[in-house]
Amino acid sequence: MNNSTLKKFFSDNVREISLILVIIVISIFVQLRSGGNFFTPENIADLFTETAILAILAVGMMMVIITAGIDLSIGAIMALAGMIGTTILKGNQEINPVLIILISIVIGTLCGMINGALVSKLRILPIIATLGMMNVFRGLTYLVSKGSWVLQNDMSRAFLNVATGKVFGINNLVVMALVVYVIGYIFLNFIRTGRKIYAVGNSEESAQVSGIKTERILWLVYTIMGAIAGFAGILYVCKFGAAQGETAVGYEMNVIAASVLGGVSIAGGTGRVQGVLLGALLLGLLNNAMPLINISAFWQEAIRGLIILLSVMSNSLIQRNVEMKALRRRNI
Amino acid sequence: MAKQVIQADGTRIIENERAFSWKRFMFQWEWMLVLMLIIVNIINISSSSNYANFDNIMNAMRDFLDKAIVVFPMALVIVLGEIDISVASIMALSSVTMGMAYQAGVPMGLAIVIGLLVGTLCGFINGIILVKFPELSSMIVTLATQIIFRGIASILLETGSVGGFPDWFNSFGWGKVGSIPIILIFTIIEALFFVYLLHFTKFGRRTYAMGNSVMVSKFSGIKTNKIKLIIFTMAGLLAAVAAVFLASKMGSVRPDVAKGYELDIIAMVVLGGVASSGGKGKILGCILSILVIGFLRYGLGLVNVTSQVIMIIVGTLLIVAVAITNLKSSFGQAKWVKNLSNNIKGVKAQR
Secondary structure: OHHHHHHHHHHHOHHHHHHHHHHHHHHHHHHHHOOOOOOOHHHHHHHHHHHHHHHHHHHHHHHHHHOOOOOOOHHHHHHHHHHHHHHHHHHOOOOOHHHHHHHHHHHHHHHHHHHHHHHHOOOOOHHHHHHHHHHHHHHHHHHHHOOOOEEHHHOOHHHHHHHHOEEOOEEHHHHHHHHHHHHHHHHHHHOHHHHHHHHHHHOHHHHHHOOOOHHHHHHHHHHHHHHHHHHHHHHHHHHHOEEOOOOOOOHHHHHHHHHHHOOOOOOOOOOOHHHHHHHHHHHHHHHHHHHHOOOOHHHHHHHHHHHHHHHHHHHHHHHHHHHHHHHHHOOO | OOEEEEOOOOOEEEEOOOOOOHHHHHOOHHHHHHHHHHHHHHHHHHHOOOOOOHHHHHHHHHHHHHHHHHHHHHHHHHHOOOOOOOHHHHHHHHHHHHHHHHHOOOOHHHHHHHHHHHHHHHHHHHHHHHHHOOOOOHHHHHHHHHHHHHHHHHHHHOOOOEEOOOHHHHHHHHOEEOOEEHHHHHHHHHHHHHHHHHHHOHHHHHHHHHHHOHHHHHHOOOOHHHHHHHHHHHHHHHHHHHHHHHHHHHOEEOOOOOOOHHHHHHHHHHHOOOOOOOOOOOHHHHHHHHHHHHHHHHHHHHOOOOHHHHHHHHHHHHHHHHHHHHHHHHHHHHHHHHHHHHHHHHHHHHO
16 A cells, blocks of 8 residues: 555656756766865855746746746846836835835736737737737837846845845745745645636636636736746846846746746646746756856856756656556556 | 538538639738738838838848748748747857858858758757657747757857958858849749749648648648658758858857847748648748838838837737737638538538
C-alpha cells in the first residue's frame, strides 16, 4: 500500500521532482566550480531577490498559457505601469508607496482588460492581439515619459525601501512573491473559478457546453495577468531605481520560458503553481550561477536558449514514454 | 476552397470550382487593403509636398523592403498554421557569420554564400525539430532557437562589429538599375515566385490543406513532414537573403542587428489577411500590406510623427484589421450554421 502511494506520488510529480533534481545538480556543480561562492547566505538571498519578480509574473503567465493563450505584452505593461507610477511619484514625493503600487496595479489591470476583451470578445488570436497591444503600450510609455527617464533621485526614500526592505530578515520582494504563490495555489486548486481556467484550457467547447462562461474566464485570465504585470512593473522599477521607455523589453520571453520550464504546456490545460515556481527558480539559478563560474555574458543567452529547448524536448519525450506505458498496460 | 453541400441522405458533394460571384469578389480583404493604401497615400500626398515624386517613392521602398523579403516565406509558415519567431535572429546570425568570414579573408562572394548557408541551416534546424517533435508548438521551439541563434551571434562577435566591406557589396543594397532599386527588383521576382508557388502548384495546395488540418492531410497521402521542413528551411534561407541586403545597406554587421523585426514581419503577414490559425490567405494581400505599412511609416516619418506614435498606430492597425476579418468569418460561420440547421429541418420534414 505504502509502496504504491509512493509510486503514485512520483508519477504524479515527475516534472517537479526532476526540476528539483536538476536544480540540486546545478547548485552542487556551481558550488564546486566557483570554489564555494554559491552557498553563501548573501548569494542565496541575492538569488531569491533576483528571481522574485520573474516568479510573480510566471504565475500570471501560467494561467494565460493554461487557457492555450499567450501574453506578449507584459513587458510593455510593466514599463507603462512603472512609468506612470513613478511619474506620479516624481511630482508628489509625499505619496505613500502603497498607493503608488496600487495605482500601477490598476493601470496594469486596465491594460489586461483590453487584452482580455480582444481575445475573448473579438476572438483575436492571443499572440496577435497581445503583439499589437505590446506596440501600443510601449508607445504609450514613451508618450508618458516624453522620452526621458525617471531616476532614483526622483523617487522617494520610502518608495525605494519597498524593494530593499526586509520582513523577518527576508527581502520584501521575496515575501511578496511567496504571498502571490500562496494566493495562486489556493485560487487554482480550491476556488471554483480557478478550476474553470483548467476546464477552458482543456477544451473550450466542452467547458462551454458544461455551462462555464468561457468568455468571462478568458477575460478574467488576461485581466489577472495585466494586474500582476502592473504589480511586477512597479516592483521592477523600484528595484532597479529607474523607469524608462525600454524597461523590461523582452522580459515576456523570460517569463514564458520560466512557465514552460515549469511544465506548463503551450497547448493548454496543464500546469501547476509548484512547477512554475521551480521553473522560475531554475531560470533564476542559471542567471545567478553563470557569472559565478565565469561563463562570459556572451555565452549566457545561447546557453539559456539551449536549456529551454532541451527541456521542452525532453518533456515531450517523457510524455511520449508515459503514453506508451499507459498503452502497454492496457495491452494495446 | 471547395464548398461542401450536405444532401438530405447524408452524402456530401464537394464542389471543386465555385461559380464566380461579384458579391464574393467585392467582399475580399484585398479590397480593404487597397482602400487603406489609397487612404495612406492621399494623407501622405496632402501632408507633404515632397511625397508624390517617383524618386522619393523608390527611396521609401528601398527603406522598408528588407523586411518584405521575409514576409513571403513567413506567410507560408502562417498558412501552415505555424509561426517562426526566430527569423530576425537568423538574420543576425547569418549576417554575422558572413561578416566574420569576410574578416577572416574569405572573398566577399564566398562569404555571402556562407551567410546564406548558415541561414538555411538555421531554418532547417527549426524544421527538423518541429518534424521530430510534432507535439511541440512552433512558437515555443522558435522562441528557444531565437534566443540560441542570437546568442551564437553574440558569442561570435561579442559587442564588436564588422565593416569595411568591398564597394560593390555596399552599393548592392543602395544600388539601382536605372532608377529602380535592386532590392525592389528582387522583391518583385520573389513575390511572383511565391504567388506561383502558393497559388498555382501542388505544393501550395498541400500547404493550404495542412493549414486546415495536418492530420487529414497526412491521411490523404501528403508528405506533411517534407512540406513543413521545406517551408521552415525556406524561411531561414530568405531571412539570410534579407540579412545580406540589410548588411549591405548598413555597411557593417552587429549581433543585435534586426532586433524585433520578427514582430513587424508577422504583423505584415497578418494584416495581409493570412489567418493566424492557418489555411487561409493570399500572397497578394501580403504584398498590399507591405505597401500599406511601409508607406504609412514613411509618410508619418515625413511629417515628423515620432516613432512612438507610429508604434501605437501600427499596433492598433494590426488589431483592427484582424478584428474586422474575424467579424467577417464569424458572420460566415453563422450562415453556415443556418444552412446546416435548414438541412436538418429538411431531413425531418421528409421523414
